[in-house]
Amino acid sequence: QVQLQESGPGLVKPSQTLSLTCTVSGGSISSGDYYWSWIRQSPGKGLEWFGYIYYNGDADYNPSLKSRITMSVDTSKNQFSLKLRSVTAADAAVYYCARTEYGAHNGRRGIHFDYWGQGTLVTVSS
Amino acid sequence: SSELTQDPAVSVAMGQTVRITCQGDSLRSYYASWYQQKPGQAPILVIYGQNKRPSGIPDRFSGSTSGNTASLTITGAQAEDEADYYCNSRDSSGNPHAVFGGGTQLTVL
Numbered sequence: 234q235v236q237l238q239e240s241g242p243g244l245v246k247p248s249q250t251l252s253l254t255c256t257v258s259g260g261s262i263s264s265g266d267y268y269w270s271w272i273r274q275s276p277g278k279g280l281e282w283f284g285y286i287y288y289n290g291d292a293d294y295n296p297s298l299k300s301r302i303t304m305s306v307d308t309s310k311n312q313f314s315l316k317l318r319s320v321t322a323a324d325a326a327v328y329y330c331a332r333t334e335y336g337a338h339n340g341r342r343g344i345h346f347d348y349w350g351q352g353t354l355v356t357v358s359s
Numbered sequence: 360s361s362e363l364t365q366d367p368a369v370s371v372a373m374g375q376t377v378r379i380t381c382q383g384d385s386l387r388s389y390y391a392s393w394y395q396q397k398p399g400q401a402p403i404l405v406i407y408g409q410n411k412r413p414s415g416i417p418d419r420f421s422g423s424t425s426g427n428t429a430s431l432t433i434t435g436a437q438a439e440d441e442a443d444y445y446c447n448s449r450d451s452s453g454n455p456h457a458v459f460g461g462g463t464q465l466t467v468l
Contacts, residue, residue: 270457279445279460280445280462282447282457293454296454333457334407335455336408339390339410339411343390343391343392343448344448344449345447346392346402346447346457350401352401
């Protein structure tokens, strides 16, 4: 059973960089079978996709956040990471990591997230 | 703003059938997936690829798409189905970017 676990500081100061890591167990990032995404949920709000990273380091980001995001992968540790620069109060949220399939089903392509971490709450405050 | 539109709230009497919808241009080209989220928990995938159920998801959950509208149908809703439901797909630009609907809060009466 694949499991994902987010880790990182729960409190970040405004203008600083948020850094989170997701550790994957029960499956190997380096298999190349899946992509690996970050998704956040602001308090009382919906889900927002940040972007994905592939085992070889290829990444693609949400255009609305692209200027502030860097994702990386460490296949030796079976981990991938997120850095979000210049955080503000608007970045306070629960951050999830998720295994991502870019698939084709019923004659259509698409994207879905089949395993999620439990989420980590990030507060932005001085 | 989300490229996928959902009704904010829907209610259903226990044991009855409810349909939760998701509208967006990208659904004409890309498959829809659905997630269930209960308070304080991570989302769970309940439908992907239009109408496929992951292992462990009850068969009362089904999915379909017509035109630009995807639907999640719960046939015989149970108390434990009370949750927020989110749809997702790729965005309509053709880029490999994911988008989510704003979510529908389902109340089981």
